[in-house]
Amino acid sequence: MLEAYGSALAYLFGNPSSFLLIIFSVIWGIAFGSVPGLTGIVGVALLIPFTFVFDPTAGLLLLAGVYVGSTFGGSISAILFNTPGSPEAACTALDGYPMAKNGQAGKALGIALASSAIGGIFGTIVLMLLAPPMAQFALNFGPPEYFALAVLGITAISAIGGGSVLKGLVAGLLGLGIATVGLDPITGTERYTFGNLSLLTGISFVPAIIGTFALAEVLQRAGERVSTKDVITDVSTKLPSMKEFLATRITLLRSSVIGSFIGALPGVGATTAAFISYSEAVRWSKHPEKFGTGVAEGIAAPESANNSAVGGSMIPLLALGIPGSATTAVMLGGLTIHGIIPGPLLMETNTQLVYTVFIGMFIANILMLIFGIRMARYFALVLKAPYALVGPAIVVLCMTGVYALNSNIVDVGVMLAMGAFGFLLRKLKYPIASFVIGLVLGPIAERSLRQGLVIADYNYWEFAARPITAILLLGSIASLAYGFYGQWKRHQQDRQSQVAAKHAG
Amino acid sequence: MLSLKTIPTAVALAAATLLSAPAALAEDYPSRTVEVIHAYGPGGGTDRFVRAVAQPFEEIAGQSMVPIAIQGGGGMPAYANFLQRRTDGYTMKAISPDQIIAHVLGRQDMGEFQPLARVQYDQGMIVVPADSPFQTIDEFIAHARENPGDLTVGITGAAGFDDTAMGLWNIETGAEVTTVPFGSSEMVSNTLGGQVDAMHEEFGPARGLIESGDMRPLVVFSDERLPVLPDVPTAKELGYDVTLGRWRAFAMPADADPDHVTKMFDLVSQAVASDAYQEVQEQAALQYRSVLLGPDEFAEFIEQEIATYTEVLTALGLVE
Numbered sequence: 001m002l003e004a005y006g007s008a009l010a011y012l013f014g015n016p017s018s019f020l021l022i023i024f025s026v027i028w029g030i031a032f033g034s035v036p037g038l039t040g041i042v043g044v045a046l047l048i049p050f051t052f053v054f055d056p057t058a059g060l061l062l063l064a065g066v067y068v069g070s071t072f073g074g075s076i077s078a079i080l081f082n083t084p085g086s087p088e089a090a091c092t093a094l095d096g097y098p099m100a101k102n103g104q105a106g107k108a109l110g111i112a113l114a115s116s117a118i119g120g121i122f123g124t125i126v127l128m129l130l131a132p133p134m135a136q137f138a139l140n141f142g143p144p145e146y147f148a149l150a151v152l153g154i155t156a157i158s159a160i161g162g163g164s165v166l167k168g169l170v171a172g173l174l175g176l177g178i179a180t181v182g183l184d185p186i187t188g189t190e191r192y193t194f195g196n197l198s199l200l201t202g203i204s205f206v207p208a209i210i211g212t213f214a215l216a217e218v219l220q221r222a223g224e225r226v227s228t229k230d231v232i233t234d235v236s237t238k239l240p241s242m243k244e245f246l247a248t249r250i251t252l253l254r255s256s257v258i259g260s261f262i263g264a265l266p267g268v269g270a271t272t273a274a275f276i277s278y279s280e281a282v283r284w285s286k287h288p289e290k291f292g293t294g295v296a297e298g299i300a301a302p303e304s305a306n307n308s309a310v311g312g313s314m315i316p317l318l319a320l321g322i323p324g325s326a327t328t329a330v331m332l333g334g335l336t337i338h339g340i341i342p343g344p345l346l347m348e349t350n351t352q353l354v355y356t357v358f359i360g361m362f363i364a365n366i367l368m369l370i371f372g373i374r375m376a377r378y379f380a381l382v383l384k385a386p387y388a389l390v391g392p393a394i395v396v397l398c399m400t401g402v403y404a405l406n407s408n409i410v411d412v413g414v415m416l417a418m419g420a421f422g423f424l425l426r427k428l429k430y431p432i433a434s435f436v437i438g439l440v441l442g443p444i445a446e447r448s449l450r451q452g453l454v455i456a457d458y459n460y461w462e463f464a465a466r467p468i469t470a471i472l473l474l475g476s477i478a479s480l481a482y483g484f485y486g487q488w489k490r491h492q493q494d495r496q497s498q499v500a501a502k503h504a505g
Numbered sequence: 506m507l508s509l510k511t512i513p514t515a516v517a518l519a520a521a522t523l524l525s526a527p528a529a530l531a532e533d534y535p536s537r538t539v540e541v542i543h544a545y546g547p548g549g550g551t552d553r554f555v556r557a558v559a560q561p562f563e564e565i566a567g568q569s570m571v572p573i574a575i576q577g578g579g580g581m582p583a584y585a586n587f588l589q590r591r592t593d594g595y596t597m598k599a600i601s602p603d604q605i606i607a608h609v610l611g612r613q614d615m616g617e618f619q620p621l622a623r624v625q626y627d628q629g630m631i632v633v634p635a636d637s638p639f640q641t642i643d644e645f646i647a648h649a650r651e652n653p654g655d656l657t658v659g660i661t662g663a664a665g666f667d668d669t670a671m672g673l674w675n676i677e678t679g680a681e682v683t684t685v686p687f688g689s690s691e692m693v694s695n696t697l698g699g700q701v702d703a704m705h706e707e708f709g710p711a712r713g714l715i716e717s718g719d720m721r722p723l724v725v726f727s728d729e730r731l732p733v734l735p736d737v738p739t740a741k742e743l744g745y746d747v748t749l750g751r752w753r754a755f756a757m758p759a760d761a762d763p764d765h766v767t768k769m770f771d772l773v774s775q776a777v778a779s780d781a782y783q784e785v786q787e788q789a790a791l792q793y794r795s796v797l798l799g800p801d802e803f804a805e806f807i808e809q810e811i812a813t814y815t816e817v818l819t820a821l822g823l824v825e
Contacts, residue, residue, distance in 0.1 A: 041546070041547065042547065045547035045552075046547075049556070138694065138698075139694055139697050139698030139699075140698060141694075141698070142695055142698060142700030143695070143700065182578075183578075183579055183663070184663065185663055185686065186663050186686055187663055187664060188579075188662075188663035188664025188665065188668075188686075188823075189664070197578070197581045197585075197612065198578070198581065198582065198585070199578075200577075200578035200579050200581050201577040201578030201581075201582060202577075202578075204577065265694075266688075266690035266691045266693070266694040267687070267688045267690055267691035267694075316690070316694065320693070320694070320697065320714070320719075321713040321714060322690045322693045322694055322697075323690050324690070326546070329546075329549070329689075329690065330546075330547065330549075333549070333550075333553055336709075336788055336789060337553070337785065337788060339788050341712060341713045341716070342713050343712070343713015343714050343716060343717050343719075344713065344714065344717040344719055345713065345716060345717045346713070406574070406575060406576040406577055406582070407573065407574065407575045407576075407582075407586070408575055408576070408577060408578070408582040409582075410578070410582060451685050451686070451687065454657070454683060454685050455657050455685055455700060455701060
C-alpha cells in the first residue's frame with residue numbers, strides 16, 4: 001500500500017499540472033453546486049468530453065474534484081437565499097438560512113465550510129483505509145435494511161415539530177403522501193396522475209424543495225414589510241473559533257460516520273445522508289426544539305454528512321465498480337470511455353489511478369476551505385442589494401434552474417405549486433423540515449419495503465427478523481416512544497407548575 | 506470591377522442569399538445543428554451513445570449533433586417535446602425498447618416515428634453471484650420448474666425492458682422466476698450480497714464483476730454465444746426463443762422529408778463505420794450483434810418487436 005501511495009505521489013509531482021486541474025475542478029464544482037439547476041452531476045457530465053485529452057488518472061482527478069466542490073457549493077445559496085443550489089444542500093437550508101436571517105450569514109457559511117471540509121476529509125480517509133471491507137459490509141444491506149434506515153430517519157419527524165408533535169407528524173405525512181404521485185416503483189402503474197401524462201414524472205424532489213424553500217420564502221418576504229433590521233449584514237465569512245468548533249465535535253463525528261456509510265450504499269447518496277444525520281442530530285440533541293431556528297449543529301450535521309458521503313460513494317465505485325450515487329454513475333461512464341473496466345479488479349490493476357485519486361480528493365477538500373471562503377464572500381455581496389431586487393432575481397433563478405435540470409416544463413409548474421404550498425405550511429406553522437424528510441425518505445422506505453416483501457414472498461416476519469433490520473426498527477420504535485414520553489412528561493410538568501402557581505396565587 | 510468598398514456588400518449579399526435559400530434543398534442538408542432528444546440522464550448509456558455517434562458525425566457532415574436530455578416521467582416529457590417540434594430534419598429522437606413498451610401500453614405511438622437507423626443491439630444475460638448454488642443454467646431451470654416463482658431475479662425499472670425480457674423467459678421456459686425492480690447499481694449490490702438469486706444484465710456493465718470472478722453468467726439471450734464467453738450457452742441453443750436485447754436507434758418524425766431520411770441515414774452510417782465510433786462501441790462491449798439497420802429493415806424489426814412485446818406484456822397482465 002505504501003508503495004502505491006509512493007507511485008501516486010510520484011505521479012502527482014511528476015505532473016504538476018494535476019494540481020492546477022484539482023484547483024480548477026474545485027472552483028468549477030463550487031460554482032456548479034451553488035447555482036440552482038446546475039448540480040454536480042451536470043458539472044461532471046460537462047467535463048467528461050474534456051477528459052479525453054488527459055490520461056485517465058488526470059481525468060478522474062478532475063471529476064473527483066468537481067464532485068467534492070459541488071457538494072459544498074450548494075450550501076452557499078442554501079444559507080444566503082434559502083435556495084439549495086443542489087439537492088444535497090437542501091437540509092442545510094433548514095438551519096443555515098435562519099442563522100443568516102438572524103444576521104449571522106458569515107458564521108453560518110463558516111460552519112458549513114468547516115463541517116464540509118471535515119466531513120470530506122473523514123470520508124476520504126474512510127475511502128483510503130476501508131474501501132474493500134466497507135464495500136463488502138454494505139452488501140449486507142438489502143431492501144429490509146434500507147427500509148429500516150429510512151424509517152429511523154422518518155421517526156425523527158416527531159421530535160422536529162418545534163413543540164407540536166401533531167403538526168410535525170401531519171407535515172411528515174403530507175411529504176410521504178406527495179412522494180407517491182407518479183409511476184409506481186414496483187409495478188410501473190400510474191398513481192394519482194388523474195390521467196394526466198405530465199404527472200407521470202411525479203413530484204420530483206428538486207422542484208419540490210426549491211418551491212417550498214426558496215419560492216415560499218420570497219412570497220413570505222413579499223408579504224412582510226421588510227425592515228432594515230432584517231437585512232443580513234454580517235456577510236464576511238469566518239471559520240468557527242476553536243471553542244465553537246469543539247462544541248459541535250460530537251455532531252460532526254456522528255454525521256461523518258453516517259455520511260460515509262450511507263454514501264457507500266448504492267442507490268442512496270449525499271442527500272439521504274444529510275437528512276438522516278440531521279434527524280439524528282435532532283434526536284440526540286439536548287435542545288431539539290431549537291432546530292430550525294438557526295443552530296450550529298443543524299448546519300454542521302448535514303454539511304459534514306453530505307461531504308463525507310462523497311468519499312463514501314466512491315467506495316462501491318472503486319471497490320466493486322458499482323456507482324454509489326448519480327454523480328459517480330456519470331464518472332463510471334467516463335472511466336469506461338477511457339478503456340478502464342470498473343470492477344473489483346480496478347484497485348489491484350490500476351493502483352496508481354486509485355491512490356492518486358485518494359490523494360487528489362484529500363487535497364481538493366483542503367483547497368475547498370481556501371476557495372470556499374473567497375467564493376462565499378463574493379456571493380454574499382448580493383445580500384447588500386435591496387431585497388426588492390434580490391427577491392425577483394431568486395424567482396427567475398428558481399424557474400430557470402428547475403427547468404434546466406430536466407428540460408421539463410412540468411417541473412416548473414410543480415415548483416410554483418410547491419411554493420404556494422410551502423407558503424401555506426409556514427403560515428400555519430407546520431414544520432417544513434418534517435415535510436421535506438417525508439418527501440426524501442418516503443420513496444426509499446416504500447420502494448425497499450415492497451422490494452423486500454417480494455423477495456420474502458410477503459412473509460413480514462422473514463422481512464423484519466434480520467439482525468440489522470430488527471435493531472434499526474426497534475431503535476425507531478424506542479425513539480418514537482421516548483419522544484412521546486418526553487412530550488407527556490413536559491405536559492405533566494407544565495400542569496403541575498400551573499397547579500402550583502394557582503396554589504401559590 | 507469590385508472595389509474594396511463593394512466587397513463587404515457582395516459578401517453580405519452572398520451570405521443573405523445562402524441564408525434565405527430553402528433549408529429543404531437536399532444538397533444543403535444538414536445546414537445546421539441536429540438535435541437528438543432522449544429521455545435519459547446526461548452521462549447515461551443513451552447519452553453516451555448519441556455523443557459517440559455525434560463526434561464522427563460532425564467531421565463527416567460538417568454540422569454538429571447534440572443530445573437533448575429530457576428526463577423522467579417514463580419518457581413521456583421527451584416524447585411530448587419531440588412531437589411539438591417542427592418537422593424540418595433537425596430534430597431526431599433516440600429510441601429503444603422503452604418506446605415499444607410505451608407503444609404497447611398505449612402511452613406512445615410508434616406511428617409518430619420514421620425509423621432511421623438501429624445502431625446498437627445488446628444482449629442480456631442471467632448472472633448469479635459467485636457463491637450461488639447454481640453452476641449451470643440447467644440447475645437453475647430445474648430448481649425454478651420445481652419451485653415456480655421461488656427464485657428472485659433483480660432487474661432495473663418496473664414494467665420496462667428487463668421485466669419484458671424475464672417475462673418472455675418465464676413464458677418460453679416454464680422456469681418461472683420472480684422479478685424484483687431496482688435502480689441499476691442497487692440491482693448489482695443486491696445480487697452480489699445474495700439478497701436476490703440472480704440478475705438480468707448486459708455483458709458490458711457486468712464484465713468487471715465477471716472477470717474478477719465475483720459473478721457468473723449462466724445464459725445469454727442472443728442467437729450466438731459471445732466470443733468472450735465461449736462456455737456460456739445461449740437460450741436459443743437450449744431450445745428457448747429468448748433473444749430480446751436492448752437496442753439504441755435514431756428516429757425522425759413520421760412526416761420527415763424522404764430525401765432527408767436518405768441523407769441522414771447515409772451520414773449516420775458513415776459515422777457509425779468510423780474508427781472513433783467503433784472504438785467506443787468496443788469499450789462498452791456492444792460490438793457482438795450491433796448490426797446497423799437502415800430505415801426499411803429497422804421498420805420491419807420494429808414490427809416484430811411490437812408483436813413480441815405485445816405477447817409478453819399481455820401474458821404479464823399489463824395489457825388487456
